[in-house]
Amino acid sequence: MDFRLTEEQEQIRRGVRDVVSDFPGDYWQKLDRELGYPTEFIDALTEGGWLAALIPEEHGGIGLGLLEASLILEAINHSPANAGVCHAQMYIMGTLLRHGSDEQKKRFLPPIASGELRLQAFGVTEPSTGSDTTKLKTFASRRGDVYIVNGQKVWISRTEHSDLMLLLVRTTPVEEVQKKTDGLSVLLVDLREAIGHGVNVRPIDTMMNHHSCELFIEDLEVPVANLVGEEGKGFRYILDGMNAERILIAAECIGDARFFIDRASAYAREREVFGRPIGQNQGIQFPLARAYANTEAADLLRFRAATAFDAGEACGADANIAKLLAADASWEAGNAALQTLGGFGFAAEYDVERKLRETRLYQVAPVSTNLILTFIAERVLGLPRSY
Numbered sequence: 001m002d003f004r005l006t007e008e009q010e011q012i013r014r015g016v017r018d019v020v021s022d023f024p025g026d027y028w029q030k031l032d033r034e035l036g037y038p039t040e041f042i043d044a045l046t047e048g049g050w051l052a053a054l055i056p057e058e059h060g061g062i063g064l065g066l067l068e069a070s071l072i073l074e075a076i077n078h079s080p081a082n083a084g085v086c087h088a089q090m091y092i093m094g095t096l097l098r099h100g101s102d103e104q105k106k107r108f109l110p111p112i113a114s115g116e117l118r119l120q121a122f123g124v125t126e127p128s129t130g131s132d133t134t135k136l137k138t139f140a141s142r143r144g145d146v147y148i149v150n151g152q153k154v155w156i157s158r159t160e161h162s163d164l165m166l167l168l169v170r171t172t173p174v175e176e177v178q179k180k181t182d183g184l185s186v187l188l189v190d191l192r193e194a195i196g197h198g199v200n201v202r203p204i205d206t207m208m209n210h211h212s213c214e215l216f217i218e219d220l221e222v223p224v225a226n227l228v229g230e231e232g233k234g235f236r237y238i239l240d241g242m243n244a245e246r247i248l249i250a251a252e253c254i255g256d257a258r259f260f261i262d263r264a265s266a267y268a269r270e271r272e273v274f275g276r277p278i279g280q281n282q283g284i285q286f287p288l289a290r291a292y293a294n295t296e297a298a299d300l301l302r303f304r305a306a307t308a309f310d311a312g313e314a315c316g317a318d319a320n321i322a323k324l325l326a327a328d329a330s331w332e333a334g335n336a337a338l339q340t341l342g343g344f345g346f347a348a349e350y351d352v353e354r355k356l357r358e359t360r361l362y363q364v365a366p367v368s369t370n371l372i373l374t375f376i377a378e379r380v381l382g383l384p385r386s387y
């Protein structure tokens, strides 16, 4: 297996870095203070075609694979920026590409590729069921040509900055299905029509600027034409997407870790205390060196998982492990960077404290560390199921 990047992949990294370099730390610090959304940044990425990376050329995108998409998100996070503002378009795209009808692809993909339509919201989590996804209660009952949807979702990010939302609902009660993964369906909700007409949105005050919301859904009408794939098979479609999501989040964490290590190493070379650079002390060197080694290991798993995903091979274990190792590596690197910068690590202008808050999310979402360990223990090692 060759883990070196091709010239085309190197160009992707350079192209994204060019865009990102126009949005320095003070741009993100201001947004963080004011809970703003980086519309200009999204526009610049869209103009470069980067957010349409996974959309096939015939529908106006650039038709790249998941590995390339992961390089794009990594390059964003390997800077003061945070790809959390736009990553959903990449990780939910697969559900539409693989399971959407031709009519849906023709209707939605070209305007998504051009930036006219934003597909940035993914509605899965519910307040009363959390990680136990198949127990979700939001229910869609069919009435003629529409589904009538009722329920509640929580933590749905970017709802206020998206035109479309992929929504996971129950269409058959859990008591009536043989397997609890059956009877779930995926609907494409047009938020431009739905907000105020069936969907009420309440932003959640959060540790970082992630634009997450609670959604109250009451008698929302969704055309049956917006059902993705077959009714009742939605969980399977979402699972595919979840592997993509884990690989892409791993890439973001790798980008974060590299940002922390670069910033801390530069600081440690320059900052002099007791008449010599602090980086000359092994107490400063070793945490950064260890974080670097763990980041490189996570990166290999990201490559292995993304390569298997793009080849259509099973990649569940690698995708989960990549996300676990990368989330740990970015947290470790951020913590080491904060320590290296001493008091200045706490100052917003160095971007470390903010990015540390941002990267902490990935120990919990989109799947928590415990549930990944459970997956490895039970699905890979064959240990007895705990739940």
Ligand SMILES: Cc1cc2nc3c(=O)[nH]c(=O)nc-3n(C[C@H](O)[C@H](O)[C@H](O)COP(=O)(O)OP(=O)(O)OC[C@H]3O[C@@H](n4cnc5c(N)ncnc54)[C@H](O)[C@@H]3O)c2cc1C
Binding pocket: 121, 122, 123, 124, 125, 129, 130, 131, 132, 154, 155, 156, 157, 158, 206, 210, 212, 361, 364, 365, 366, 367, 368, 369, 370, 371, 374, 386, 387
């Ligand atoms: C900022 C943010 C943005 C998010 N964005 C989205 C989004 O856009 N769309 C969306 O659908 N969701 C989103 N989420 C939700 C996220 O996916 C969930 O928070 C996550 O899946 C965990 O679910 P929970 O919060 O309900 O925790 P719970 O399921 O209540 O778990 C709480 C804790 O208990 C542990 N735990 C639970 N069961 C077990 C077990 N059997 N064994 C061991 N430990 C266990 C978990 O690991 C976790 O640490 C977001 C969350 C946050 C915080």
